[in-house]
Amino acid sequence: MSATGSTVRGTEAKGGAKAAANTAPKSVRRRNAGLGLIAWLAGILFVLPVLWMALTSLHSETDAATNPPSLAAPLTLDGYREFFGAGGGPSPWFSLANSLTASVVSTLFVLLLALPAAYALSIRPVRKWTDVLFFFLSTKMLPVVAGLLPIYLFAKNTGMLDNIWLLVILYTSMNLPIAVWMMQSFLAEVPTALIEAAQIDGARLPVILTRVVAPIAMPGIAATSLICFIFSWNEMLFARVLTGVIAQTAPVFLTGFITSQGLFLAKVCAASLVISLPVLAAGFAAQDKLVQGLSLGAVK
Amino acid sequence: MSSTPTATTTAPGAQAPRTRPSAPQAPPARLRAWVTRAPLLPALVFLIIVTQLPMVATLVISVFDWNALYPEARTFAGLANYGEVLGDPELRKSVLTTILLTVTVVLVSLVLGMLLALLLDRRFKGRGAVRTMLIAPFLLVPVAAALLWKHVLYNPEYGLFNGALHWILGDGAAQPDWVAEMPLGAVEASLVWQWTPFMMLILLAGLQSRPSEAVEAAWIDGASAWQVFRYITLPHLRRYLELGALLGTVYIVQNFDAVFTITSGGLGTANLPYSIYQTFYQGHEYGLASAAGVLVVIGSIIIATLALRVVSSLFNEEARS
Numbered sequence: 021m022s023a024t025g026s027t028v029r030g031t032e033a034k035g036g037a038k039a040a041a042n043t044a045p046k047s048v049r050r051r052n053a054g055l056g057l058i059a060w061l062a063g064i065l066f067v068l069p070v071l072w073m074a075l076t077s078l079h080s081e082t083d084a085a086t087n088p089p090s091l092a093a094p095l096t097l098d099g100y101r102e103f104f105g106a107g108g109g110p111s112p113w114f115s116l117a118n119s120l121t122a123s124v125v126s127t128l129f130v131l132l133l134a135l136p137a138a139y140a141l142s143i144r145p146v147r148k149w150t151d152v153l154f155f156f157l158s159t160k161m162l163p164v165v166a167g168l169l170p171i172y173l174f175a176k177n178t179g180m181l182d183n184i185w186l187l188v189i190l191y192t193s194m195n196l197p198i199a200v201w202m203m204q205s206f207l208a209e210v211p212t213a214l215i216e217a218a219q220i221d222g223a224r225l226p227v228i229l230t231r232v233v234a235p236i237a238m239p240g241i242a243a244t245s246l247i248c249f250i251f252s253w254n255e256m257l258f259a260r261v262l263t264g265v266i267a268q269t270a271p272v273f274l275t276g277f278i279t280s281q282g283l284f285l286a287k288v289c290a291a292s293l294v295i296s297l298p299v300l301a302a303g304f305a306a307q308d309k310l311v312q313g314l315s316l317g318a319v320k
Numbered sequence: 321m322s323s324t325p326t327a328t329t330t331a332p333g334a335q336a337p338r339t340r341p342s343a344p345q346a347p348p349a350r351l352r353a354w355v356t357r358a359p360l361l362p363a364l365v366f367l368i369i370v371t372q373l374p375m376v377a378t379l380v381i382s383v384f385d386w387n388a389l390y391p392e393a394r395t396f397a398g399l400a401n402y403g404e405v406l407g408d409p410e411l412r413k414s415v416l417t418t419i420l421l422t423v424t425v426v427l428v429s430l431v432l433g434m435l436l437a438l439l440l441d442r443r444f445k446g447r448g449a450v451r452t453m454l455i456a457p458f459l460l461v462p463v464a465a466a467l468l469w470k471h472v473l474y475n476p477e478y479g480l481f482n483g484a485l486h487w488i489l490g491d492g493a494a495q496p497d498w499v500a501e502m503p504l505g506a507v508e509a510s511l512v513w514q515w516t517p518f519m520m521l522i523l524l525a526g527l528q529s530r531p532s533e534a535v536e537a538a539w540i541d542g543a544s545a546w547q548v549f550r551y552i553t554l555p556h557l558r559r560y561l562e563l564g565a566l567l568g569t570v571y572i573v574q575n576f577d578a579v580f581t582i583t584s585g586g587l588g589t590a591n592l593p594y595s596i597y598q599t600f601y602q603g604h605e606y607g608l609a610s611a612a613g614v615l616v617v618i619g620s621i622i623i624a625t626l627a628l629r630v631v632s633s634l635f636n637e638e639a640r641s
Contacts, residue, residue, distance in 0.1 A: 056444025062436055063453035066513070070456050072480055073468050087495075089483040133366060136359030146357050150635075152364070154628060159371045161624030163574045165593040166613035167374030169381065169600050174374075193370035196363060254461050257576045257593070261601060271577075274463040278581055280471070285478070288471050292464035303459035304452065311521040315567060 077289035084285040099286030103294065112291065114266075115273035118184050119295075122259075122269060123252035126191035130199045130248050131241070133192070138203030143210065143233065153204060160197040168261060175262055184267040190258050195248040202247070202313055206240030207233065243309030246302040253299055270295045375617065382610035389604050401611035411612060413588070414595040418573060421504065421591055425511045426568040430561065432512065433519025438549075440520070441527040458517040466581035469510035474498040474582075503587035507578050515572065519564045526560030527553070559634055566627035573620065592616050 075091075076084045077100065083093035105111035137156075141149045171190070172181075180186045210233050218228050256271040263272060274295055277288045303310060385397035405411050440451060457465065473480045476497040485493040499506045530553060538548050576593045583589040585598060596616065600609035 052442055052444055055439055055442065056447075059436070059439040059444065059450050060446065062439065063450035066517070067453035067456045069468055069473060069480070069513070070460065073472055076472060085478040087478045087483050088486040089478075089480060133363040137363035140356060140358075140360040144356055146360060147353070150632075152360065154632065156363075156367065157628060157631065158624060159367055161570055161620055161627060162371070162375065163593065163613075163616050163620050165574065165576065165596050166378055166617045166620075167371065168597070169606060169609055169613065170374040170377030172600075173377075173606075189370060193367055196367055200363060250459075254463075256463050256580075257597070260580075261597070271461055271463045274461070274467060275581065277467055277471070278584065280475075285471060285475075288467055292460070292467050296460045296464045299461055300456070300459045303455065307452070307455065310455070311525050314518060315522055315525075315563060 073289045074293060077286055077293055079286055081283040081286050084289070085283050099290035100294070102284075102287040103290040110273075110276070112270065112273050112294075115268045115270045116295070118263075118267055119253055119270040120298075121184055122187045122191055123249045123298075126188045126195065126252050127245050127248045129188065129192040130195045131245060133196055134199035134203050134244075135241075137200050138207050141200070141204045142207040143215065153201065156197040156200045159193075164194070164257060168257070171258075172261055181262060182264040182267045184263070186262055187255075187259060187267065187269065190262075191252040191255060194255070195251055198251070198313060199244050199248055202240065202244040202309075203237075205312070206237045206244070209240075210236045240309065243306040244313065246306035247310065247313035250299050250302050250306075253302075378610045378613050378617075381606055382614050384607045386607040387604050388606055397607060401607045402615070404608060405611045405615060410590075411592075411595055411599075414590045414592050417504065417589060418591040418593075421508060421511075421575070421579075421589075422569055422572045424508050425515060425572050426565055428508070429512045429515040429519050429568065430564055432516045433521075433564065434523050434557070434561070436516065436520040437523035437527055438553075440524055454520060455517045457513050458515070460514070462514070462577040463581055465514050466510055466578045469506070469513075470499065470582045474506055476500075499583060500587070503583050503589045507582050507589050510582060511572065511575065511578050515568060519568065522564045522567075523557060523560055526557050530556045559630060562630045563627075563634065566623065566630055569623050570620070570627055573616075573623065 078095040078097070079090070079093050080096050080098055083090050084099075086093075101107075102109065103112060105113075140146050141153055146152065175181045175183075175186055214232055214236075215228060218232050223231070254271065255269075256275070259269040259272045260275065263269065274291060277284070277291060306313070382401055383396065383398055384394055385400065386394045436454060440447060440454075460468070471479070476482060476495055479498070481498060482493075482495045485495065534552050535548055538552055543551075574593055575591065576597065579585055579589055579591055579594045580597075585591075585594040590598065592612065593616075596609050596612050599605050599612060603609075
């Protein structure tokens with residue numbers, strides 16, 4: 021660090037030293053407040069489109085489509101009524117139910133498969149456990165589109181097309197690597213000494229798992245589940261190719277809004293918000309562990 | 321934490337999870353190794369069947385001349401499909417589009433994400449609220465986010481962008497058709513908006529693991545903010561930047577939703593995933609789509625090898641500390 025300090029030269033060094041000696045706390049505080057303001061502006065800028073979408077969803081179709089935009093137009097729930105099929109359009113309930121099934125069931129399957137695997141990679145590791153861990157990760161790096169055609173042909177020949185269970189299986193495989201990585205890192209946080217102590221006390225494996233491991237790993241397991249849920253809920257390519265009418269999921273329902281249909285902004289906004297709501301809720305709930313999941317456990 | 325073996329445990333691995341247990345020699349030890357391995361097998365077998373078998377099938381299909389509309393005309397074609405893919409100007413262009421889209425989105429969101437992470441890496445009023453606001457774009461369903469940009473922001477007649485121009489500049493304001501005039505830029509902007517929060521989260525985690533003593537020592541030595549950033553923060557962040565760039569690349573190379581929704585692959589925005597989807601889903605050229613798929617896999621393996629190396633270096637550092 022002294023090397024860095026010694027590179028400071030001339031007036032800059034003097035000014036810096038003076039600031040550090042006399043006015044550091046105050047100027048730093050003022051600068052922090054200024055930067056805090058910039059951070060606030062950036063935050064507002066990023067969230068603005070979402071807020072605008074929420075406001076538009078509460079306007080009537082004619083008020084939503086004015087230029088310049090009408091901010092103070094009267095609020096109405098018509099957009100939501102339209103979205104839920106009041107105007108005679110297709111009802112989204114089936115696709116919402118399909119998405120819920122695919123996301124929840126695949127997340128349960130993921131937990132069922134990932135928990136024992138993570139156990140065998142952390143608490144009682146197999147030989148070369150890091151290699152196994154990286155094999156899991158490598159499957160996540162391959163583009164799904166490359167395997168899409170064989171899966172489609174398989175589904176077509178076995179009558180599994182437009183079947184929500186096919187999506188459940190695919191989403192399970194899609195999320196399993198992430199879940200194994202996350203769970204491995206959470207289970208590795210359980211102190212070995214605690215497990216050993218329980219073993220000395222004569223506790224058997226089920227007791228150790230439920231009384232020692234589970235309480236420590238639970239927040240991590242919950243966050244993992246939420247992240248798997250988000251990825252399954254968001255998925256569109258598989259769902260688009262492999263489902264049609266019966267097993268259509270919510271993102272596929274949204275693709276129905278890709279081509280303009282006259283005045284439909286409020287309805288699009290209502291639909292986008294309602295369908296994003298579970299992800300927003302799960303994402304904010306798992307906020308702290310979100311990075312860890314998305315970076316495949318590499319960042320804590 | 322003690323790692324002394326105790327009499328009650330059986331597997332050597334149980335005492336020191338972070339070290340490799342000694343190789344089993346006697347038959348009972350081998351049996352025990354299988355018991356240790358057993359919990360791993362369902363996940364491993366499932367994953368191999370569901371993700372690796374289709375890739376093998378793709379490889380097989382890629383050497384056949386197979387159009388689904390003429391199933392009886394399926395013949396072995398050797399590497400002809402690969403030649404056709406590499407010689408097809410449309411597919412070649414989609415390779416270029418994929419690279420351009422990925423590089424732009426990753427770099428811009430990385431830079432923005434770093435600026436935001438630096439802003440958030442200090443105490444100020446409402447920091448949690450700002451963080452939550454910044455994450456919001458990432459938590460929209462990708463198709464919903466793309467619809468938001470396409471209809472609500474970009475629409476030339478009543479979109480928010482042109483509305484805002486109207487507001488600020490008055491009646492004579494330019495009213496560009498954003499998607500038609502800069503199709504790839506339109507897709508990129510929406511993706512940058514969604515992916516900047518991701519980069520910010522990774523880099524913020526990196527900043528918060530930065531040793532505070534070094535920074536404090538530099539401040540006391542009179543280093544300027546820029547010097548602290550240049551000589552302490554940036555070197556520390558290097559690996560997090562690499563990680564963000566590589567994971568972002570892995571995710572964005574595969575992007576389908578934004579291209580499909582905003583431009584439907586038109587106006588020169590068709591990237592590889594979209595082109596492959598198009599070749600097989602609408603063109604019914606199974607052999608060709610598979611050959612393109614194999615080429616994408618080869619490209620991905622190159623990126624993935626780099627990504628895995630970065631993850632593994634972070635991982636090993638974590639294990640050592």
